Amino acid sequence: MSEQYTLRVNGADRPVQDAWVGESLLYVLRERLGLLAAKGACEQGECGSCSVLVDGEVVCSCLVLAASAVGQEITTVEGLAEPGAPTDVQQAYVDAGAVQCGFCTPGLIMATHALLERTAAPSELEIREALSGNVCRCTGYGRIIEAVQQVAARRGEAGR
Numbered sequence: 001m002s003e004q005y006t007l008r009v010n011g012a013d014r015p016v017q018d019a020w021v022g023e024s025l026l027y028v029l030r031e032r033l034g035l036l037a038a039k040g041a042c043e044q045g046e047c048g049s050c051s052v053l054v055d056g057e058v059v060c061s062c063l064v065l066a067a068s069a070v071g072q073e074i075t076t077v078e079g080l081a082e083p084g085a086p087t088d089v090q091q092a093y094v095d096a097g098a099v100q101c102g103f104c105t106p107g108l109i110m111a112t113h114a115l116l117e118r119t120a121a122p123s124e125l126e127i128r129e130a131l132s133g134n135v136c137r138c139t140g141y142g143r144i145i146e147a148v149q150q151v152a153a154r155r156g157e158a159g160r
Helices: 025-032 088-095 104-119 126-130 142-158
Strands: 002-009 012-020 051-054 058-059 073-075
Touching: 012 058, 025 051, 025 088, 058 104, 088 104, 088 142, 104 126, 104 142, 126 142
Parallel strands: 002 073
Antiparallel strands: 002 012, 051 058, 051 073
C-alpha cells in the first residue's frame, strides 16, 4: 500500500508520493527526492555516511523511517549553503586536506555543523566524540580534526 506525505527538507516542504510507509529516510532522500549527499553504506547506523540533521540532531538516516519524520525539520548537506558556495566547515575540510575519496564527507560535515552549533570551541576530545559515529577509511582523522579546529578558531576570531 503506497502512502503520500510531506517532509520539510532544507527549509522547503517536499511531497513524497507513492511511498511505502517502511522506507528509510535515506531511501526517500536519495531515491524519491533526488538529494544524493547522504550515502548508503552499512545500512545499520554504524558508519555515519548517511548522517543528516533532524530538528538539529545528527541521525543516521538509514535507521529513521521517513514517514516518522513528518513535521520535523530535516537538513542535508544540500541545505547548508547555496550551490557553489561552500559553508565555512566545507571549505575548512578542503583547506585542511580532510577530503579524500569523499564518501564519508557529507556525514562528517553534518556532524561537524551540529557540534559547532552546540559547542563553539570544542576540545579535541569533544571533536573526536562528536565524529565518532562516522567512519572514514581513507584518513587517519588528523586532518578532519584539524578542519574542525580551524572552523572553531575562525568563528571565535569573528565573534560568532
